[in-house]
Amino acid sequence: MKQIRILLADDHTVMRRGLRLLLESHPEFGVVAEASDGRQAVEQAEATEPDVAVLDIAMPNLNGIEAAQRINAALPNTAIVILSMHSDEGYVLRALKAGAKGYLLKDSAEGDLIDAIQSVYDGKTFFSPEITKMLMEDYVREIRTRGSDDSYDLLTSREKEILQLLVELKSNKEIAHVLNLSLYTIETHRRNLHEKLNLHSLPELILYAVRKGVTL
Amino acid sequence: MKQIRILLADDHTVMRRGLRLLLESHPEFGVVAEASDGRQAVEQAEATEPDVAVLDIAMPNLNGIEAAQRINAALPNTAIVILSMHSDEGYVLRALKAGAKGYLLKDSAEGDLIDAIQSVYDGKTFFSPEITKMLMEDYVREIRTRGSDDSYDLLTSREKEILQLLVELKSNKEIAHVLNLSLYTIETHRRNLHEKLNLHSLPELILYAVRKGVTL
DNA sequence: TGAAAAATACCACCCGGCTGGTATATGGTT
DNA sequence: AACCATATACCAGCCGGGTGGTATTTTTCA
Numbered sequence: 025m026k027q028i029r030i031l032l033a034d035d036h037t038v039m040r041r042g043l044r045l046l047l048e049s050h051p052e053f054g055v056v057a058e059a060s061d062g063r064q065a066v067e068q069a070e071a072t073e074p075d076v077a078v079l080d081i082a083m084p085n086l087n088g089i090e091a092a093q094r095i096n097a098a099l100p101n102t103a104i105v106i107l108s109m110h111s112d113e114g115y116v117l118r119a120l121k122a123g124a125k126g127y128l129l130k131d132s133a134e135g136d137l138i139d140a141i142q143s144v145y146d147g148k149t150f151f152s153p154e155i156t157k158m159l160m161e162d163y164v165r166e167i168r169t170r171g172s173d174d175s176y177d178l179l180t181s182r183e184k185e186i187l188q189l190l191v192e193l194k195s196n197k198e199i200a201h202v203l204n205l206s207l208y209t210i211e212t213h214r215r216n217l218h219e220k221l222n223l224h225s226l227p228e229l230i231l232y233a234v235r236k237g238v239t240l
Numbered sequence: 241m242k243q244i245r246i247l248l249a250d251d252h253t254v255m256r257r258g259l260r261l262l263l264e265s266h267p268e269f270g271v272v273a274e275a276s277d278g279r280q281a282v283e284q285a286e287a288t289e290p291d292v293a294v295l296d297i298a299m300p301n302l303n304g305i306e307a308a309q310r311i312n313a314a315l316p317n318t319a320i321v322i323l324s325m326h327s328d329e330g331y332v333l334r335a336l337k338a339g340a341k342g343y344l345l346k347d348s349a350e351g352d353l354i355d356a357i358q359s360v361y362d363g364k365t366f367f368s369p370e371i372t373k374m375l376m377e378d379y380v381r382e383i384r385t386r387g388s389d390d391s392y393d394l395l396t397s398r399e400k401e402i403l404q405l406l407v408e409l410k411s412n413k414e415i416a417h418v419l420n421l422s423l424y425t426i427e428t429h430r431r432n433l434h435e436k437l438n439l440h441s442l443p444e445l446i447l448y449a450v451r452k453g454v455t456l
Numbered sequence: 457t458g459a460a461a462a463a464t465a466c467c468a469c470c471c472g473g474c475t476g477g478t479a480t481a482t483g484g485t486t
Numbered sequence: 487a488a489c490c491a492t493a494t495a496c497c498a499g500c501c502g503g504g505t506g507g508t509a510t511t512t513t514t515c516a
Contacts, residue, residue, distance in 0.1 A: 087397075112418060118404070180462060181306065188334065193443055195502075202328060208465050215505075216462090226503070227409055227446050234450050396492065411472075424495050431475075432492090442473065462513070467506105474500085481494075486487105 027054035028145050031072060033065035033091065034080035034107065043078065046134055053141065062086025069095045074102055076141050079124075081108040081115060089115070089122045096123030103144035105137075111154050126150040176236055178220045186213045190226060191233045243270035244361050247288060249281035249307065250296035250323065259294065262350055269357065278302025285311045290318055292357050295340075297324040297331060305331070305338045312339030319360035321353075327370050342366040392452055394436045402429045406442060407449045 030047060032055055034040045040058055047053040057072045059065035062083045069077055077095055081088035092104045105126035106119045119127050125144040128136060129152040140150040179187065189199045196214070200207045218224050223232055246263060248271055250256045256274055263269040273288045275281035279301045285293055293311055297304035308320045321342035322335045335343050341360035344352060345368040356366035395403065405415045412430070416423045434440050439448055 110418075113408075181303070182463065185303075191447075193441070193447070197502090202326075205463090206465055208467085209463070211466095211504085212464075214503085218504080224504075225409070226443050230443050230446055231407075231409070231450070234447070398493070413472090421493090422495055424497085425493070427474080427496095428494075430473085434474080440474075458516095460513100460515085462511100464511070465509080467508095469505085471502105471504085473502085476499090477497090479495075482492080484491085485489080 027052060028076060028141065029054055029056045029072070029074045030141065031055075031057045031059065031065065031069055031074040031077040031102075033059040033062070033068075033078065033083065033088070035060050035083045036080075039080070043137070046137065047141075050138060053138075062088065062091035065091045066094045066098070069102060070098055073099060075145055076103045076105060078105045078107060078137075078141070081106055081110075081119070089118050089124075092119065092122040092124050103147075105140050105144055105150070111152070111158060113158060116151075116155055116158070127155050128152050129154060176221075179217070183213055183217055183220070186210065187217060187229065187233050190214075191230055243268060244292060244357065245270055245272045245288070245290045246357065247271075247273045247275065247281065247285055247290040247293040247318075249275040249278070249284075249294065249299065249304070251276050251299045252296075255296070259353070262353065263357075266354060269354075278304065278307035281307045282310045282314070285318060286314055289315060291361055292319045292321060294321045294323060294353075294357070297322055297326075297335070305334050305340075308335065308338040308340050319363075321356050321360055321366070327368070327374060329374060332367075332371055332374070343371050344368050345370060395433070399429055399433055399436070402426065403433060403445065403449050406430075407446055 030053055032040050032043050032047075034043070037060070040060070044055050044058070047055055056074055057068040059068045060083075062079075063086045065077065065079060065083070065088075066086070077092075079088040079091055079095075083091070086094075088106055088108075092106065095102055096104060103126075104122075104124045105128060106124045107128050107130055108115060108119075109130050111129060116127050126140045126149060128140050128150070132152050136150075136152060143150040176184075185203075186199060189202065194202065196207055196210045199205075200210045203210075217229060221229070221232060223229055246269055248256050248259050248263075250259070253276070256276070260271050260274070263271055272290055273284040275284045276299075278295075278299045281293065281295060281299070281304075282302070293308075295304040295307055295311075299307070302310075304322055304324075308322065311318055311320060319342075320338075320340045321344060322340045323344050323346055324331060324335075325346050327345060332343050342356045342365060344356050344366070348368050352366075352368060359366040392400075401419075402415060405418065410418065412423055412426045415421075416426045419426075430445075433445060437445070437448060439445050
């Protein structure tokens with residue numbers, strides 16, 4: 025009978041033990057390696073070539089995401105599930121970027137881990153319900169944003185000009201000087217940029233502009 | 241005899257007249273059209289298909305750079321020379337991006353304009369000496385920057401983590417909360433980022449990170 | 457020609473980023 | 487043992503960005 029071969033990586037021994045017991049209560053799973061930090065996880069993965077790697081996100085020496093990246097690079101056939109306490113958006117996105125196929129919160133139901141491993145082994149993805157919800161919201165927001173992606177065309181040429189100068193990291197004062205305008209006028213144009221683009225800080229404007237190709 | 245056919249665009253009549261007289265003292269040049277604003281310049285260019293378009297940068301209705309963009313898009317065989325009072329770096333770079341082949345300061349020697357037109361007509365580029373100097377400095381700086389491009393590797397993993405969170409537009413307070421650290425600690429890490437990367441503001445850090453591929 | 461959009465200008469207030477200056481604990485290196 | 491890098495933490499002060507509120511002039515377009 026062909027078991028799904030699993031690597032467990034978590035710096036907490038108790039957690040690893042618990043996971044192992046949980047998994048071994050299902051005969052179709054077999055834990056073939058354990059690791060207590062990121063670097064070990066990569067080594068163990070390369071040594072045992074597991075079907076699925078379950079990685080805690082917060083590990084010493086090399087965090088779960090960096091470990092995922094390396095494992096994914098070395099062993100593209102090993103599916104990766106990230107375990108995390110946080111549903112923080114940044115972490116999830118980085119995990120996905122690192123090649124993770126699943127992202128599970130630690131307070132998930134036991135059955136979720138079983139489902140997750142089976143899913144990623146089958147080439148599907150698996151996320152905790154909270155994560156799914158968040159990602160969907162993201163996606164919808166993305167669509168909405170793309171939809172109203174004429175936003176840039178809403179800008180007047182003066183506003184575009186000022187946006188470019190902002191990307192060049194010029195201060196309001198400098199822009200006023202370059203364009204021979206009052207500081208207050210620049211402030212007003214910036215307000216209008218904020219309103220039209222629904223972005224309300226310089227960093228946001230810069231990210232927007234860069235992604236828009238106003239890179240210069 | 242085949243003349244080089246030229247379009248002149250400048251909102252100051254006196255300037256246009258002077259340029260025309262200057263050019264017509266050279267029999268190999270022929271001014272075939274004039275325009276007193278950007279929109280006219282584009283129209284005239286499309287109507288007369290000149291070999292070279294000489295555009296003032298500061299024109300009403302449509303500035304020289306935007307006009308250059310449109311002319312370049314419609315008539316790729318028309319070489320464009322930008323005339324400007326300013327040697328501001330941003331303008332020069334935008335002019336180049338808009339497809340200009342030459343950039344002349346208005347206080348250039350008369351001969352420079354002749355040389356510039358002949359050069360761009362021959363498919364070469366031409367810049368005022370001041371501009372050349374500036375661009376070279378830029379280039380050198382660029383090389384130097386690229387050379388010491390290990391800068392990112394100087395960062396500790398904590399610093400990289402914080403840099404990523406900054407790109408996600410998290411405030412110091414939010415980062416402190418996410419990482420369970422004091423606000424002051426985040427400030428210290430940011431100082432270190434500033435020092436190591438020689439960048440001293442959030443917008444600079446963000447541009448750096450984005451260009452570095454920390455896009456998420 | 458008259459209304460709407462764009463560009464210009466000013467003031468006051470708040471908040472957060474940025475800096476100078478300091479300090480402690482820890483872990484690895486020579 | 488001495489040293490350096492890293493990570494943590496605190497305080498005070500400055501400055502610039504962001505915003506609420508207002509107003510005039512110029513341009514554009516129906």
